Amino acid sequence: MxxxxxxxxxxxxxxxxxxxxxxxxxxxxxxxxxxxxxxxxxxxxxxxxxxxxxxxxxxxxxxxxxxxxxxxxxxxxxxxxxxxxxxxxxxxxxxxxxxxxxxxxxxxxxxxxxxxxxxxxxxxxxxxxxxxxxxxxxxxxxxxxxxxxxxxxxxGVRFVVDATGDLLKKSLEYKPFLVKPNNHELGEIFGVELSSRDDVVPYALKFREMGAQNVLVSMAGKGAVLAAADGNVYQGDAPACRLVNSVGAGDSMVAGFIAGYAKSSSYRDALVTGLCTGSASASKEWLATKSDVDAMISSYGGLSD
Structure with a gap:
């Protein structure tokens, strides 16, 4: 549950x-x-x-x-x-x-x-x-x-933490399954500016070393980076869409990641579902439906190699 x-x-x-x-x-x-x-x-x-x-x-x-x-x-x-x-x-x-x-x-x-x-x-x-x-x-x-x-x-409870600052840092001791800072929040923790996915990768890996199993870093229209528990780093562009409302897009990414991983036990698939769910919500007045997400996934070009 x-x-x-x-x-x-x-x-x-x-x-x-x-x-x-x-x-x-x-x-x-x-x-x-x-x-x-x-x-x-x-x-x-x-x-x-x-x-x-x-x-x-x-x-x-x-x-x-x-x-x-x-x-x-x-x-x-x-x-x-x-x-x-x-x-x-x-x-x-x-x-x-x-x-x-x-x-x-x-x-x-x-x-x-x-x-x-x-x-x-x-x-x-x-x-x-x-x-x-x-x-x-x-x-x-x-x-x-x-x-x-x-x-x-x-x-044996699996923890997911989407928070900032001390709330996020203090959670790492308990090895949360997933944390989801955005690039600005991650940069603030380390005192650096992270503007590209390549910039994000080493700091996402550092956050993994500090205790998080999976570090999902959202970057709005620039996509996301996942430093995954399997030791790999996955990243991809945000699916193309017309931005209507960004409120809730990050939360939708978290929900999409959880749903994608529950379905496939694949971190790659979970990231794709997270990216597409976040973009599907950003393209609407409010939060995405299943049909919105399915349509976004079917048109998505895939992650970067």
């Missing part, structure tokens, strides 16, 4: 406004509301690809109830912990002459709330996969993901 954790999920309110101006009334041209959060995106795409999974995390207030309801309508299984006070955050994404975002804070989490999540995670066992994705609220320590992994260490 695959589980995802989104510590601070959101309702994403996406609005299009022609010629947005401050200090006056602006009217929307289009508006949409989606459930948001990196782990939630992974869960939705996995569900779209026909892969069973369960979304975990914290919700609060009427916004939290709507997140749960929207996921239920999408057919995504969830088991969120309800926080007693506050509201799950609303993130406003404004698209006009420029794109702007206003992200909410979300509820403060108590020790009891965190304890309830640990109780749920206590049911995981050998063969399960746990996806820890996204940022965490200030009320939690920067070791939160590694704390989770420490509690489950030795149970």
């Amino acid at each position: 695959i589980y995802t954790v989104t510590v601070n999920p959101s309702l994403d309110y996406v609005v299009d406004v022609d010629g947005f101006r401050t200090g006056t009334v602006n009217r929307t041209k289009n508006e949409t509301v989606y459930p948001g959060g990196k782990g939630i995106n992974v869960s939705i795409v996995l569900r779209n690809l026909g892969v069973e999974n369960r979304a975990l995390g914290f919700v609060a207030g009427f916004t939290g109830s709507e997140i749960e309801a929207m996921l239920s309508r999408m057919g995504v299984d969830s088991d969120f912990i309800r926080v007693g006070s506050g509201l799950s955050r609303i993130n406003v994404k404004l698209r006009s002459d420029e794109e702007s975002e206003i992200n909410g804070q979300g509820p403060a989490l108590s020790e009891a709330d965190v304890g309830s999540l640990f109780d749920r995670l206590g049911a995981l066992s050998d063969g399960d996969t746990l996806v820890l994705a996204g940022s965490i609220p200030a009320s939690l320590p920067k070791s939160f993901y590694s704390d989770v992994m420490a509690r489950l260490s030795g149970r």
Whole structure:
């Protein structure tokens, strides 16, 4: 079973406004509301690809109830912990002459709330996969993901970590199956600028030496590099597509990699599925469906030798 954790999920309110101006009334041209959060995106795409999974995390207030309801309508299984006070955050994404975002804070989490999540995670066992994705609220320590992994260490749980900075670095001690920094995040960790796939390769290999089994480095339109557990380095261009919305593309790549590897046990195939799933989502207003991904895979030229 695959589980995802989104510590601070959101309702994403996406609005299009022609010629947005401050200090006056602006009217929307289009508006949409989606459930948001990196782990939630992974869960939705996995569900779209026909892969069973369960979304975990914290919700609060009427916004939290709507997140749960929207996921239920999408057919995504969830088991969120309800926080007693506050509201799950609303993130406003404004698209006009420029794109702007206003992200909410979300509820403060108590020790009891965190304890309830640990109780749920206590049911995981050998063969399960746990996806820890996204940022965490200030009320939690920067070791939160590694704390989770420490509690489950030795149970045969496969960890996937999509995070930045200390959250990512501290997870390496527990040898996660997959980590997915982008090239900028990987460069920040090592204090270098990584602009090409050739630049990325040695640092992806270093990250493997530091503990990660597979290091998948996304590079937006430049494709991705995979330093794989089999000792090989795979890389490829992003499939050609018209960029519509990059939000969720990286999360879609993670979901595609997980789904591809589950189907074939091939790192090469997993990378192809990840690349095509990420691009399929980037070419849409929202997250890719199975037919979107299948079409992208059928037209993809393949990885670089």
